[in-house]
Amino acid sequence: MRAEVFAEDSALLVEHTLQLQLTAWDSAGRVVTPEAVTWWSGDTAKATVDPGGIVTARTGGDLSVWVRTAPNGVGDTLRLHIAVHGEVKWRFSLGGYGPNAGGPAEGPDGTIYVLAQTDAQAVNARLYAVTPKGVVKWQRDLTEVNGSNYPMVGVDGAVYVVGQYVWAFEPDGSLRWAITDRQVEILRNFPDWHAGAISSDGVLYAALAFEFYALRAANADTIWQAPRSSSASWLSPPTVSADSRTVYARQVTRELWALVAATGATKWTVADPDSPFKGFGVGSLLIPLRVLMVTGARVRELDTLGMVMVEGLDHAPGLSEPVIAPTGTIYLQDVHSFGLYAYAAVNQQLWRRASTNSRWPQYGGPALASGGVLYTATQDGFYALDVSSAGSTLRWRFPGNTRDSLTFTGAPLIGHDGTVYSFTSSIDPVAPVSDELFAFWEDKPVEPNSPWPMWRHDARRSGQASR
Template sequence: MLEAQSRHGRTVLTTLCVLALLACNRPPEIQHDAVFGPSHGAVGDTLWFSARALDPDGDSVGVRVAWGADDTSGWTGFDVPGKLESLSYVWHDDGYRIVTAQARDIRGALSNWSLGRGVSIGVAPVRPEPPIGPGYVQLDREYAFRAVSRDTSGHERRLRYVFDWGRGKLDTAAVSYPSGDTVIHRHTWRTPGTYEVRVKAITDRVGIPSAWSEPRRVLVDSALGSLIWQYVLGAEVHSSPALDEERGLLYVGCDDFRLYAVTTAGGPVWQFVTSGRVRTTPAVAPDGAVVFGSDDETLYCVGPDGLLRWRHGLADKPGPAPALGPGGAVAIGDESGRIHVRAPDAGEWRSYRTGGRVRCGPAFGADGTVYAGSDDRLLYALTPACSLLWSYPATGRIRGSPAIGAGGTVHFGCDDGAFYAVAPDGGFRWRYKAGGDINCSPAIGADGTVYVGSDDRWFYALDSSGRVRWRFKSDGRIKSSPALGDNGEILFGADGGSFCVLNGWGDLMWDYDAGNDIQTGPVVGSDSTVYLAGTDGRLHALRTGCRLATDAPWPMYRHDARRSARAGGPH
């Protein structure tokens, strides 16, 4: 026992005992000498860190954390040693921070500061939009999806991307891309089902992630592109099928002198016999009447029951398709060089004589103007009364039917590979030169992109100023006019029998072998069935997963499923 006396005679034993106890108190420590927490975070986000304090004497302990930049948390409450203590912090500036922790026991002994935890604080990239890609895909086939984000830190940091293909399948890019660049990731699904594809961007090196995008739903179907049914006609077919969905009927002409009516389930209904080959694409009026031409130099109109309603004699074999305008107007060209127009409300027929054969189908503008091209290398604009408004000189014979874009711009191709966009008043807009004849009609998307094929085997996507956005090389000449799907798909056929479906970036999504040349335009039904005809006389119905792009000004050959060839007409 130690005894001591103060100068006042009081015992200071108690004080000495306390000092002795303090001298024996060993300091606490931070377990593993480490702080646990994220290695990166975004400015403004709440980040959580934790540390575990131990005490060799078993004393209660507390923890505090230094956040860097002379900012330290308060102490946690005293608790049993070994308990994980968590603290949060929000950084309001980007940069690199060192986070450390310190412990103290209830008797005031302090540990050393732990080793530092490096934390990168930055600005999160812009949350990407849902990935751009198909919504309906085949099993065991690779598909491309696109995404874009931007770094907003002001440092133009490069970005990496993580794609979530659904059901826990993640794909992280090994390379980084400049801020604002569109990136492409590809994926193959091996199991049918519905998947939700998401993407997020991560700043390179700093590692700050954006929020996940909204998902893009993808249906993986082993039957996509499969044949639903096939109907064999009596001879070659050079007529694009027309669809009357209200009555569930398809119409197609044939070289056996007949117009066929077939149900959308692939069953025969009736045949109307003419005295010549039926190579025109039929057009279906709102009341179900079908207008078509025959090589017997006659334009026919039959009802949906197959009975003749009227006929009109032409001066020669008809062009490839009639057009149906407002108020019951009708227009068609023939190989004598005439453009025949019937005035609205069953008015009289009039004709305008061009300087060459008219081997393209006319089209009606929204105001009733008739546009048609001729082998004399002129595009004509006529009034509903068949008077000339203007003509535009091209460099080649005009074989592709005109398509009318938003604002009334008229688009058409020529047999010398030239493709034109002409203003509604006949003024020049732009011209593009392909490597082969353009004998098909274009489709025009909602954003003004023009899609057209050529005999050079290339399929082109041209922007609204005539510049090439992309092109796709097919296996054969392209005489088939394309159709546009509601998810950005482009559908067309080619010589050799390949029916191709591309996405909006020009990647092949899937194809179908029809067995013979496809020189006609497909027609897209509202139930995602696509109907196409081959030159070998077979009509095919395919399961495609896409519907017609009804927001497009001219989404398929002759504008719509009824083949009216009228701007603003029914889809």
């Protein structure tokens, strides 16, 4: 007789459980059921195993668990790893330049999507689909896309990338459609900062510098086209209302537009008060009865008719897209050493945490998990903070040694199981860099009561409000 112990994974997070399984065979190779099974842990300080084979993790580290069957006394062993919060679950080399803007996206099945720029001329990229265990499912090379663009996922799992060309893929990696026939401009129209949003009713909004389109996501048919920008200013990520009736799109250095989603008709426009500062990579936020307009150097609060209700405090240029706590507290970062801010309102600062600044002014922004845990990518590392209106305390940081640093540029993504994702980039380095997608062990779900908990609202990076 022989026995084999197995589990769906060889690692688990501290304070979590893992169900062990056992298969036994007799001498003829037939599967049999042992009369009795005894489980035990090789290190009970790290983990215990109950009579049903359920492992309960206590502290981090490696250990063996054992099983023995009766009456024959055969057994087996399984090596397990107990991870602690903030430990690297895996890291994946992108094989090119990591993006310098945006963030990874998650599909409905947990697949993680990320771009890598593959040339120094910034006109080619590779789209990766990666499993939650860090294994590449598929990859596709894209032309006229670079590290300033980002993937978005529709409710059906289809993946979209808006560059100078626009690409759509099925969840299995097959091409749904591509727009590669673009108008020739007097000046070369690079894919830099081209952006998009995908609504729950199947409309892809594409900001393409000179042009802004509403496209049928199923087949790329044009629904409407907004007024052409002679200054190539349609470069900010669009935002869609929860009811899919209004889309908010900003011409950088010019104005915010509210457009009827069905027709493209203009509802209103509001001038940008910080017109010298471009403010790429960040879009407007929607909270109940309000629009938060993020410009190059402030956040201003508008009502849904376009009236300025509260003018935000003036910053140095380079603000991230904020996230909003259930209490209404606003968290955002800037590119300068002032770092992370908390606001009771856009004109009322609560506190700031110095030196947690982003690498780039186009950095997407932090992510808020349940229980007041904020994840943020910074110039010297990746941080998890416990935050409230009173202040912030460090939960964990990577690298763990404060004398070490690594520049993270990816807006944090909170996966459906609490795993946290971000990426690094070697584009114009100022500190130790790599070009990798990181997954960190965590178990906090995204804050369910936040109207805007992470960059572009959700893990799909849809850009659409939900309430």
